[in-house]
Amino acid sequence: MSNSEKALQMHEQWNGKLETTAKAHVNSREDLAIAYTPGVAEPCKVIAKDPEAAYKYTIKSNTVAVVSDGSAVLGLGNIGALAAMPVMEGKAVLFKEFGGVNAVPICLDTQDTEEIIRTVVNIAPAFGGINLEDISAPRCFEIETRLKELLDIPVFHDDQHGTAIVVLAGIINALKVTKKEKETCRVVVNGAGSAGVAITKLLLNYGFKDITMCDINGIISKDSENLNWMQKEMAKVTNLKNASGTLA
Structure with a gap:
């Protein structure tokens, strides 16, 4: 079996290289009341007063978004957002395996520079950093530069x-x-x-x-x-x- 055949077989077996697992386990009514309502209101109120507290009380402290529009994927070129998913999942695996960092693949079904910038800015509150991936030049330069100006979290373009x-x-x-x-x-x-x-x-x-x-x-x-x-x-x-x- 060739590596290409093996890769296809394993991707089918994995059915996605990532999954969401809970740190907070809900085994009782008390667990539910602490992890969700009404207890969850307490960190919400603290964060509302002090946005920096999100790094203390939420996943934002150790999570990045892996963002691509599928326009320059590996050596495959402009194959689109859906076909870019296996690569973005793979990058998320690398973040976790080698750095202990949570990463979420975000594949955007647009290649409009302004729309990409707006979308990333709008989802940024949930993340501690943005990893841009496989976005074609020269749009990638403007996207990265603008996001650095607009966001207060690190923006990193992997290809650069x-x-x-x-x-x-x-x-x-x-x-x-x-x-x-x-x-x-x-x-x-x-x-x-x-x-x-x-x-x-x-x-x-x-x-x-x-x-x-x-x-x-x-x-x-x-x-x-x-x-x-x-x-x-x-x-x-x-x-x-x-x-x-x-x-x-």
Whole structure:
């Protein structure tokens, strides 16, 4: 049995990789009165007076939303919200297994930037953080930036920040092994989508000076055509010699 066949079989067996389990067990009338009405009114009143108390009395303290519109799922592309669910469930499993963090997959049936922003803002009170996932560029940049401005909880775009952190960690180790200095290295980033842009930004911030980005058409320069607004911004701080040509 191939891995693909095994994965399909296991997903059918799991019938979803997540489930909701209760910490509060209701085995008596008293249990019910404490976990639900009338006892539950007490933390509600405290939170109404002090919103920060939600982190003390609710699941908000350790729960993130894994939000996607299904527009850039893995290497599959724009497959939509429903087909993105297995990936978002999987990411929620990783949060729990590796970090002990509760995560809820939220797949939105819209790819309108403003509608996504409004929806995330409206559901944010239930979560301690927002993990954006598999949203296509350049919309992902605006969505992330706007949500950071509008929300008072952390907003993390996995395809950008998660990838960039891993790449930088690998390069730091590679520099040690090869005994090279970041200031004198030539760096080529193959790809200028959400991950490529974020990787480049982090490498620049870390101190790399000579970075060239490439997309499907080759080297990105100030003279390149058909760049989106973010790629145009990156062309100002990369490829300082304004070279042109293919990735090779």
